[in-house]
Amino acid sequence: MLTPKQYKLLMFIDNSIKENGCCPSFEEMKSAVGIKSKSGIHALIEELIDREFIRKIPHKARALEVLRTPRFKPKDIIEEEKKIKIALQNSSAQIPLYGKIAAGTPIEAIAYENETVSVPFELVNKGAFYALRIEGESMIEAGIMDGDLAIIKRSETAENGQIVVALVDDNEATLKVFEKKSDEICLKPCNKDYKIQHYAPSQVKIQGILNGIIRKY
Amino acid sequence: MLTPKQYKLLMFIDNSIKENGCCPSFEEMKSAVGIKSKSGIHALIEELIDREFIRKIPHKARALEVLRTPRFKPKDIIEEEKKIKIALQNSSAQIPLYGKIAAGTPIEAIAYENETVSVPFELVNKGAFYALRIEGESMIEAGIMDGDLAIIKRSETAENGQIVVALVDDNEATLKVFEKKSDEICLKPCNKDYKIQHYAPSQVKIQGILNGIIRKY
DNA sequence: TTATAAAAGAACTAAAGTAGAACATTTGTA
């Protein structure tokens, strides 16, 4: 019935109209179908008009209308869809990278969202996650090294002994072992050269709990 | 079907009528669509009338009626499609997990391929990779902890100072810092409780070089 | 190779969009 390219184009046009409400331009179709020249799109569209799959309002730009879509998919398309399924199974999650965090001297908490990193799904189960780049040596005895990527699960609370991202006095974010005592909160580094920090509970806001580490050599 | 501007205007008019009960003026449309002249709005409206999306009561101000809007896909379908797109872009590599490796007492090298793990593409550039589960504490000073997943790049050779998977006497695989001297190969643990091991070059086969670490808490 | 078809590319034509001004109509209210 239709060639793979024709089918792909037809479905793309149908999709675009349903999704964006407006008909795609030839340029958009080019990149969607994977053709580098507008004349190719032109030929495909003429074919689709001939076979009465689409209609065109003459002398108008972006004026295509899908009349019908075929029941059967070309074989290549089916193959491709299988590949997508496999890719989906192996896909990783995309989480924002919130700049660097000092694991030694605390630095300012970073509020902007610029980069994202992809992490294996195993590290991000349920909840919201973000990543921080470790800077400094204060957690080295917990196997967290300078330059590591820390995968953090958003949380406002933590259990004693967990490694947390803590915001101190609203302007310093730091990765430390959390311990809440009756009257104070201790943030413990994992490096004997660093001292345990003691704060009033009101000074410390938990920003998340360490969920994973990714290191690249 | 519609051009982007036409669509934007149509939706704005439809929305305004539904929200405010009355048709917006050209001035309002101007700022909504981002056009600095009324004539542009006029042209767009004439087009929309031609294509029978709106109707106009002649000789009346603010007297437009929306006849129809392009039909849409259900939201959940769009969401799903977006997820697929993102997942495809971020799909991660699937590499085999070759069982556990002793980072303390060496254990047998595992030859079978059973499980696989997905890792971010950042950790696996070019070449063949596999993953090993760390067991033991011998590399703890390099930030490699018991239970970590080591991402290994296949290689038969290594530079001094690199962390390698070494097979000793064909039956023990171990993760150590590699150092080749003129007459022997040293495999150095990163833990002062463990001793440096010295072997004849013929005893040691490099199986790969450490390329990354993934840890889950 | 040669014939063929698909694709790429360049050159061209047409449509869409932008902008401003002048003009015409409607609408509210003094």
Add this chain to the structure above:
DNA sequence: TACAAATGTTCTACTTTAGTTCTTTTATAA
């Protein structure tokens, strides 16, 4: 009613985007 303010229409001139047509290139199979 009459006027001013708000609203809508038309025109010209121009820029950008979109679509068409033709020639050249590339790939493929007889």
